[in-house]
Amino acid sequence: MLEIFSWLMLFPLLAASLTLLLTRDWRWQAGGLAAQYLAVFVFTLNHWPLGMAAAQLVTGWMAAAIFGMTRAPAEAERADFRWIFHLFLAALILLMMFSAAIALNDWLAEAGLPLLLGALLLIGMGMLQMGISSHPGRTMLGLLTLLSGFETLFAPLENSILVAALLAVITLGLALAAAYLLQLQTETP
Amino acid sequence: MSAPILWIAVPLALAALLFFVSDERWCGGLGGLFSLILAALALFFPTDSAHLVFGLLSVRIDSTLTLLGRQIQLTPADQLILVLAYGIGAFWFFGALAVGAARKVVPFGLAILALLVASLAVTPFLYAALLIEIAVLLAVPMLESPGRGLLRFVVYQTLAMPFILLAGFLLTGIEAGPRDFALVAQAAVILGLGFAFLLSVFPLHSWIPMLAQEAPLYRVAFLFMVFPTFHLLFALNFVDRYAWMRESPTFYLAMRLVGLISLAYAGVFAMLQRHQGRMLGYFVLAESGLSLVALSLSNHLTGLQLIFGLIVPRSLALALWALSLAVIRPAVNSFSLTDLQGAARRFPLAAAGIVLAMLSLSGVPLLAGFPLRQSLWETLAAESPLAAFWLGLSALGLWIASLRALAVLLMAPADIPWQMDESPFQRVLLALGALALFVIGIFPQWVNPLLVNLPGMFERFGK
Numbered sequence: 001m002l003e004i005f006s007w008l009m010l011f012p013l014l015a016a017s018l019t020l021l022l023t024r025d026w027r028w029q030a031g032g033l034a035a036q037y038l039a040v041f042v043f044t045l046n047h048w049p050l051g052m053a054a055a056q057l058v059t060g061w062m063a064a065a066i067f068g069m070t071r072a073p074a075e076a077e078r079a080d081f082r083w084i085f086h087l088f089l090a091a092l093i094l095l096m097m098f099s100a101a102i103a104l105n106d107w108l109a110e111a112g113l114p115l116l117l118g119a120l121l122l123i124g125m126g127m128l129q130m131g132i133s134s135h136p137g138r139t140m141l142g143l144l145t146l147l148s149g150f151e152t153l154f155a156p157l158e159n160s161i162l163v164a165a166l167l168a169v170i171t172l173g174l175a176l177a178a179a180y181l182l183q184l185q186t187e188t189p
Numbered sequence: 190m191s192a193p194i195l196w197i198a199v200p201l202a203l204a205a206l207l208f209f210v211s212d213e214r215w216c217g218g219l220g221g222l223f224s225l226i227l228a229a230l231a232l233f234f235p236t237d238s239a240h241l242v243f244g245l246l247s248v249r250i251d252s253t254l255t256l257l258g259r260q261i262q263l264t265p266a267d268q269l270i271l272v273l274a275y276g277i278g279a280f281w282f283f284g285a286l287a288v289g290a291a292r293k294v295v296p297f298g299l300a301i302l303a304l305l306v307a308s309l310a311v312t313p314f315l316y317a318a319l320l321i322e323i324a325v326l327l328a329v330p331m332l333e334s335p336g337r338g339l340l341r342f343v344v345y346q347t348l349a350m351p352f353i354l355l356a357g358f359l360l361t362g363i364e365a366g367p368r369d370f371a372l373v374a375q376a377a378v379i380l381g382l383g384f385a386f387l388l389s390v391f392p393l394h395s396w397i398p399m400l401a402q403e404a405p406l407y408r409v410a411f412l413f414m415v416f417p418t419f420h421l422l423f424a425l426n427f428v429d430r431y432a433w434m435r436e437s438p439t440f441y442l443a444m445r446l447v448g449l450i451s452l453a454y455a456g457v458f459a460m461l462q463r464h465q466g467r468m469l470g471y472f473v474l475a476e477s478g479l480s481l482v483a484l485s486l487s488n489h490l491t492g493l494q495l496i497f498g499l500i501v502p503r504s505l506a507l508a509l510w511a512l513s514l515a516v517i518r519p520a521v522n523s524f525s526l527t528d529l530q531g532a533a534r535r536f537p538l539a540a541a542g543i544v545l546a547m548l549s550l551s552g553v554p555l556l557a558g559f560p561l562r563q564s565l566w567e568t569l570a571a572e573s574p575l576a577a578f579w580l581g582l583s584a585l586g587l588w589i590a591s592l593r594a595l596a597v598l599l600m601a602p603a604d605i606p607w608q609m610d611e612s613p614f615q616r617v618l619l620a621l622g623a624l625a626l627f628v629i630g631i632f633p634q635w636v637n638p639l640l641v642n643l644p645g646m647f648e649r650f651g652k
Binding site: 107130134136139140143146147150153154157158160161162163165166167169170173174176177180181184185187 | 256257258259316319320322323326327329330333334335337339340343344347348350351354355358359372
């Protein structure tokens with residue numbers, strides 16, 4: 001049953017990560033990040049107990065909230081037609097990650113193809129976001145996306161509570177660091 | 190009491206408390222004192238053995254603590270790392286007091302030290318990557334820099350974590366020998382990438398000079414001192430654990446190659462810089478390269494002794510360099526060589542501190558960095574004269590950079606009088622630092638007893 005949910009979750013995950021990549025509105029970005037963590041929750045639920053997966057979800061949502069709150073005054077990117085190029089890059093990443101997921105399925109068969117696809121999609125989109133901008137907000141958003149992909153990939157390998165707790169601390173820490181960096185940038189003349 | 194509580198939980202709690210101390214002197218003084226006490230406790234009370242205190246009280250510190258189903262363990266083999274970490278931390282925190290940076294350096298610095306100590310103690314050791322990442326995130330508010338260097342630092346150090354964790358789990362169960370060569374090769378590539386990010390070797394070093402130019406140098410230098418040291422210990426844990434790695438000639442060749450490229454690159458670029466911060470960054474890169482070259486020596490025990498032996502002179506030189514620059518900072522607009530021209534006329538002790546620290550890190554005779562570098566150079570020359578040539582080239586570049594800094598600091602019109610603008614406390618610290626560089630340079634054997642047991646942490650690799 002959860003396997004079906006995992007397959008279904010791939011579509012909102014793709015939509016969320018594309019939203020994160022293309023939008024400049026902080027509301028959509030915070031929403032996209034929250035949706036990504038919801039997808040990660042569904043994927044990890046196959047391998048982690050509900051409590052642990054839920055803790056990860058709540059942490060992710062807290063990170064999205066921190067990120068959204070800080071980003072409002074700090075976002076100052078120009079709106080232009082770069083989104084077409086970004087969309088093209090996203091399509092390339094999608095193709096690459098699809099073939100990588102199939103190859104990885106031989107190594108990590110117990111993880112399941114939908115989880116691998118989802119994890120690699122997040123990792124790829126995260127790397128893309130980090131690569132296309134040097135804006136601290138965009139870069140940290142990419143880093144959070146990449147790490148959520150890694151957490152998804154890591155879930156079938158490790159179900160230690162300590163690891164889940166440390167990963168949650170890192171997610172929150174990254175969101176706070178992003179908020180701090182954005183704040184510093186706003187204050188600097 | 191258990192050792193992880195004493196050397197990890199207590200410093201973390203103290204760091205949290207010190208964060209709320211608003212007085213600069215109290216913060217610096219208490220932080221330095223606590224750090225010194227922790228170092229002394231580590232020196233006089235090894236874990237897992239009973240000690241009689243004042244002939245009355247028997248004290249025993251257990252090495253293990255179980256947390257969320259996992260063990261955190263500080264064994265007697267870790268004792269000297271604790272002494273070094275908290276001892277050097279104390280020196281740094283007292284220095285922060287002298288330059289008015291204690292409120293930023295001490296709480297975050299103490300927490301970072303505690304987390305890095307935890308990274309050595311956690312079992313399985315792979316989880317160290319997570320603790321190191323949390324320490325990296327704590328460095329963000331400590332550095333307080335809006336520039337690109339800090340962002341790149343966070344990104345690069347964070348990217349290391351997934352690579353290392355994934356490689357570690359791919360390698361689970363193949364500690365003894367490679368049964369699946371394809372899997373090992375793929376895991377080795379992922380692991381190599383992870384450690385390249387973590388150790389920031391060439392070409393992933395770009396954030397080091399950037400950060401050193403943008404952020405407050407005293408804080409940056411503290412991170413340049415602690416992070417590479419603990420990263421290297423983490424890397425050595427991998428080498429110690431996996432037989433296929435420590436017995437592979439290709440691994441040592443790769444380490445030597447990366448180390449020499451980093452060294453040569455750092456040497457050449459250090460002498461071309463026009464900013465003291467960037468120079469410091471390239472000297473740090475050279476130190477990482479030097480450790481990797483030491484790791485590549487065919488006599489592993491010698492390599493380990495050199496890696497550990499380099500920690501003290503490096504820490505002293507970096508501390509003195511950063512302290513000297515922080516003393517000069519209020520009188521100059523920036524650390525560009527143009528702005529530093531003639532600074533020796535007003536801050537002779539600080540200027541001497543900068544030049545001595547640079548010369549020590551270049552491996553000039555009579556200074557702390559010389560004996561071990563000379564030993565490394567000699568051993569390397571016996572194995573590969575070409576590698577020794579590249580090491581020499583790097584040392585030459587660093588030496589030229591030091592002489593350039595000396596020339597700039599002295600460059601002033603003759604009518605400007607000599608004066609001494611350092612405060613008495615700053616003079617004492619600078620003089621002590623410079624003296625220590627000479628003492629360790631002339632009597633290196635005085636530090637050796639402190640370091641002789643350190644290779645014991647890696648019982649398989651150190652054989």
